[in-house]
Amino acid sequence: MDQEVEEVIRLGRYSEEGRRPMKVRMRSQVAVEEIMARKGKLAGDTEHKDIWIKRDMNLEEREKEKVLRNEAKEKNKKRTEIKEKKIYWRILDTRLKKWYLQKKEEVVEEAKS
Structure with a gap:
C-alpha cells in the first residue's frame, strides 16, 4: 500500500x-x-483504536450525511423496547440502513438447533 x-x-x-x-x-x-x-x-x-478513516467529502456530501445522521438519530429514538434489542439505524455508503443486532448467545442457540 x-x-x-x-x-x-x-x-x-x-x-x-x-x-x-x-x-x-x-x-x-x-x-x-x-x-x-x-x-x-x-x-x-x-x-x-484511536485511528479513524473517513472518505473526503465536499460540502454537499457532508450536508447530505448530516441530514441522514439526524434521521438515523430520530428513528433510533422512536424504537420500542423490543426493537432496541433487535435493530438500530446507521449510515453506510451515504445511505440510511437498518442494522439487526443479535446476541452471541442467540447465535449459538440457533447453531445448535
Missing part, C-alpha cells in the same frame, strides 16, 4: 498536546476501496 500513497497533508493548526487529522491522497481508486473495506478491522486492534 505504501506505493499507492501519492500525498499526505496534515490538517489543522499545530499544538504540542493535540493530534491533527491527515489527508491521504492515493494513486488509485482500487487502493482506496480496499482500505475502506478493511477499515473496520482497526476497531478491534487496541494499538490503533
